[in-house]
Amino acid sequence: MQSIPSTAAAQIIISIIPIVGIVMGATIAFFFLLWSHRQKMRLIEQGIAPPGEFDLDAYALLAGLLTTAVGAVLTLFFAVMEGVSYVLLGGLIPLALGAGLLLFCLIRGSLRRK
Structure with missing residues (x-):
């Protein structure tokens, strides 16, 4: 061409x-x-x-659940298709991001109760 x-x-x-x-x-x-x-x-x-105002708790919970689920599915898919390699980062990064958002919700909720 x-x-x-x-x-x-x-x-x-x-x-x-x-x-x-x-x-x-x-x-x-x-x-x-x-x-x-x-x-x-x-x-x-x-x-x-x-x-x-903007409900940060609800947004962080929703975003955390969605990114954790997507990250878990991508990690499982890449692990089955490619094995343990750098490709797994495509699933581990959103999984870690979602886990961080869920941890944020948990910590913020416990601080509000005190």
């Missing part, structure tokens, strides 16, 4: 695409935060309590 020589214009366009994507993403995030702040300020001015 022959390689097609790239022109300078094509290289410039290819290098500009990620920059434009990052700028657009940052702009969207900025306006989302700005409008969210204004909405909360209007609710406070009207005497209405803003909606509840």
Whole structure:
């Protein structure tokens, strides 16, 4: 297969695409935060309590359960298919991440009870 020589214009366009994507993403995030702040300020001015904060405990529990399950399945799959090798890291990393999140939930829950 022959390689097609790239022109300078094509290289410039290819290098500009990620920059434009990052700028657009940052702009969207900025306006989302700005409008969210204004909405909360209007609710406070009207005497209405803003909606509840982010539930870190529920999120960490859900993310921990999901990543632990995915990591366990991937570890088992890679162990059966490839044996003990560096490929196992593809399953052990999410397994360890999920276990860490579940440990965080356990520790945070025990600290809240005290």
